[in-house]
Amino acid sequence: MSTLPLSPAAIALNRFGLGVRPGDALPDDPKHWLHAQFDRFDEKPAVFAALADAGALLQNYQDQQRAARQMVPVTLPHPPAAPTLSAIPRPAGLQPPTASGAAPSPNAMRAAIRQDFGQDAQALYRAAIQARMQSALQTDAPFVERMVHFWSNHFCVSADNTQTTAFVGAFERDAIRPHVLGRFEDMLIAVEQHPAMLIYLNQINSAGPNSPFALGVARRNPAKRPGLNENLGREIMELHTLGVRSGYSQTDVTEFSRALTGWSVGGALAGGRRDATSPDTFFFRAPLHEPGTRTIVGKTYDQPDDGQARAALVDFAAAPATATHVATKLARHFAGDAPPPALVARLAASYTRHRGSLPELYRTLIASPEPWVRTPQKFKTPWEWTVSALRGLGRTDLGQMQVAGMLGQLGQPVWKPGSPAGYDDIAASWAAPDALLRRVELAQRLVAPIGDRLDARDLGPRLIPASFSPATADQVGKAESPGAALALLLVSPDFLRR
Template sequence: MSPAAIALNRFGLGARPNDAVPGNPGHWLVDQFARFDPRPAGFAALDDAGAAVKQYREAQRARRQMAKQDGATAELKAGRQDFRQDVQALYRAGVQARADSALATEAPFVERLVHFWSNHFCVSADNAQVTAFAAAFERDAIRPHVLGKFSDMVLAVEQHPAMLIYLNQIQSIGPGSPAAMRNPDRRRGLNENLAREIMELHTLGVRSGYTQADVTEFARALTGWTVDGLGGGKADSGDPDRFAFRPGQHEPGIRTILGRRYPQDGEMQARAALMDFSHSPAAATHVATKLARHFAGDEPPPAMIARLADSFTRSGGDLPTVYRTLVASPEAWVATPVKFKTPWEWTISSLRGVGHRAIGGIQVAGLQTQLGQRVWKPGSPAGWDDVAASWAGSDALLRRVEIAQRLAAPLASSVDARMLAPRLMPASLRAATADQIARSESPAGAIALMLVSPDFLRR
């Protein structure tokens, strides 16, 4: 791969037919920081998730009252079904907005970083309430902070309704809290899910030295962190789009986490621990490792990890500083393709490659389900895998062939793959691939062949 092809395809989201080949690829990448749109039109136009959740809860409360009076349980089931349909429509609109932004952006490197961080701090839209907030999570917690401080992104992520609902934090109550003392027979108690994933996945990383006792202590510090408008009683009158702290659910007392005492009161206790995690050497190494893996290969180079971690530490977690170190790392510019595209990466690069500037009527959510990487639905708090072994199986490749043929069919009379392929992979298209494209029996076949060629499948 040439440096220009690496900038367009490894760092970016894939070249477009009329994109100028960057003369100085490194400068072209860094210059995108000034061109990134944190709130593109599609995301800004999304319906309010909190309003949908609140309306549903109010309607269900009324239906429950009716059911008590006349046993109309069918109304409750119908209400749940209507809500599921509403949030699925909101989810599909969010996926379309994400794809539109990826196709139209003039800052594809930064847009890729949005997708990277959205997977790092993932939620999984496997229940209706998380599904409602999934698009808003990327829009409001990731996009505004992708060019900011890591610690600011961490705080926005952990206080977002999607994360608090997904990891059951809204159910966590301190066992010694006023709420627990008033209702000793309630089933809800301390929930450690958010505390564990913050430490293991979001900041410190696995095997970074924390213990189960640290997780439990941090979970106690987090009690009271919840979503406004959820929780029953008077709490339901709030706004589900907002974070809330409920002192009555907070476990009182000083917490000791990783050998450090946190005497802060209320919300600030967990926040102080979270900031310490975010600025720790372990977080620097964890973030550096994942960035190096994403841009320099499934087995990230140790020297590159060390360089990125040092940049993270010296800058206090300033992400643009870390990205500049990334762009300056020779390991990310090796000529051999180092990554196999995930289904999302392949879909976006294919659509960009054949000239789509907007998603139009293409249903991206359905495409990603067929390809095995549903948007915002990784199935686990660890997110989608970022290694070739998870995506390069024969069945997965066959699905890409089928979709490539569908994408190519309407373009047969307007796109010449023989001319297009060298533009998408400047100075990098292998002679064997060019020959196979030229030998294709039809224009549509040539386009499909280009999209599933080894040159295009890797970056």
């Protein structure tokens, strides 16, 4: 197959950026074009500011549940001893039916409130996904916007339960976006203190086994003594910072998890009481904190309260293992599925030298030769492909298009990888038979509203500047209709890769 080497402009726009829009001017100096985006990145675009407030949604739900509970005695099992945001014993579908004409039972009422909350959370999740795509289409800083998506996947929360579903858009907006041009350490702390993460990885349920709270419960009922949940502690070390197999032990995980006890969110307390805090803010619950000094990866932490885990996080952020972990993922994202060791080493050195400064890290990346290799290095993920396709077709607003459903069909539901490891960033995870057919199906649907308003023969060389392959140009020129030609362009080898 005849192909042309990719032009530096094509690499800047497609590999570093999110894809060309038909009206975009070609950058004369691709590296300068990337650097200049640091100054014009919009941290809080209007589309995000307009989203409903997840904390208010949750607060409203908790208030309603409390009201329902107080109205009539509840026959359901007691909520678990540790504070949880809500005690939801079983799915709504399993509630006993109400006899016709009778007043709704307390259980039925609570189920209805829960169902409403579930629908509100879904609506908010879908609206946030629309906002994310809207921002990706409209941004003038597509490289920085790509880095938002990158970090959001690195520190991922997955919308697998109702509360995380409600918060996941706010997580990216409030914990990732403000720090994408800041320091890794600050992003790390914002991420680990965000309600979405504290809920998703069960931190709000974890209690120090010797904390005042646990001892108090144990005095009343020794069988119900609350204790540790290692989930967040382990994934911070394994996925967010040091990286797996970097030398820490199970004891380190347990010790760090003890240090984290008390990290929680505001709002509802066990027993239905409520304090002045809000469920969408970090809140340290001192009675849950395991007392004492901790030893984590050979270092002693004797700070009081939430300062203990915070100090460990600061050390994790500064650790050489974290520099290598972050550098490896960044290199893989831009220079190929098997990241070049020289690039990884250079990025890690930059990370360490500049104390986790992300703009410096990006500068090192842009200045390196490896991400500028003139053959495609990456097979686009479904998200990347959809963003670039909509940009390529000149969409600036989404209209009736539902992004959540589209990405679900393509096999990459937004903010829902089903695991705290996030989505894979290698071709083997995305280039598969059925996945290709899905893209062809969706391409046909995306071009349907365009008709003949765009000529694929002109568009091709604009989307892949100075490097559009003659073979693709040939097939596009022979398609049976303007729409078929556009769809073909979107699923061409040139456009599937970056």
